[in-house]
Amino acid sequence: MNAARITLGDAWKLYSRKSAKKPVLQALSVAQKNDLPITLEQIEIHWLAGGDPIKIMNILANNSGNKQITFQILSTIDLAGQDIEQAIVACTKTYTVDIKDFKINSFILDYQANYKLGLFSVFSENDSTTIEQKIKKKLSSFASTWDSNDPINTQVFLQSNILTMEYWERVLNVQLIDQNLQVKI
Numbered sequence: 253m254n255a256a257r258i259t260l261g262d263a264w265k266l267y268s269r270k271s272a273k274k275p276v277l278q279a280l281s282v283a284q285k286n287d288l289p290i291t292l293e294q295i296e297i298h299w300l301a302g303g304d305p306i307k308i309m310n311i312l313a314n315n316s317g318n319k320q321i322t323f324q325i326l327s328t329i330d331l332a333g334q335d336i337e338q339a340i341v342a343c344t345k346t347y348t349v350d351i352k353d354f355k356i357n358s359f360i361l362d363y364q365a366n367y368k369l370g371l372f373s374v375f376s377e378n379d380s381t382t383i384e385q386k387i388k389k390k391l392s393s394f395a396s397t398w399d400s401n402d403p404i405n406t407q408v409f410l411q412s413n414i415l416t417m418e419y420w421e422r423v424l425n426v427q428l429i430d431q432n433l434q435v436k437i
Contacts, residue, residue: 256277256278256280256281256284257284258277258280258292262292266292266296269296269300273299275299275304275305275306276292276295276296276299276305278305278306279295279299279305279306279308279309280292280295282306282309282310282313283295283309283312283313285313286309286312286313286316288309288312288313288316288323290309290312290323294323295309298327298330298331301331302331303327303330303331304330307330307336308323308326308327308330308336311326311336311337311340312326315340320343320370320371321340321371325371325372326371328372329371329372332375334375339371339373340371342369342373343368343369343370343371343373344368345368345369346366346367346368346429347366347367347368347369347380347383347426348364348365348366348367348380349363349364349365349367349380349383349384349387350363350364351363351364351384351387351388354388354391355395356391356394356395356398356406356435357395357398357399358401358437359403359406359435359436359437360435360436360437361391361410361433361434361435361436362432362433362434362436363387363391363415363431363432363433363434364431364432365387365415365420365428365429365430365431365432366428366429366430366431367383367420367424367426367427367428367429368426368427368429369426369427370425370426370427372425373425373426376425378424378425378426383424383426386423386424387415387424390414390415390419390423391410391414394410394414403435403436403437404435406435407433407434407435410433410435411431411433415431415433
């Protein structure tokens, strides 16, 4: 049925659990046609939880080259009631934060960073304004404890200890692509 290949045992299990429904079998068919490593049980569980397994399988098939897009992540987004396509489009765009003339003690800082959102960005507020505010707060906190008068030393310290890739991924929950920092007197 629906070109899905299942065993007699699997058919009996689906029938006995009353989940031998068209969406489950169609999703399994899409997974099998595209050689997706998704099991019948995973599809069935997602459907029983109220998700749309056909939508998940089609998105996985269309984005098979993107290792960031997995069945588990798409299932989570789908079951949370968020728009999966919107999340995928958002994670392919590059965003920019541009902070000009930010005062840190006796220095003026210009900072520009390019980043991408992850798929889980649909669960948090990660617009450029929010990220910029978080960075300014971090820099203000840094400024309250920094007492060096050397702009080069300040710039190196900021890049290697404050505005790190780890900070971007763990605190801001986004992927840093590149950044440019200039500290002036």
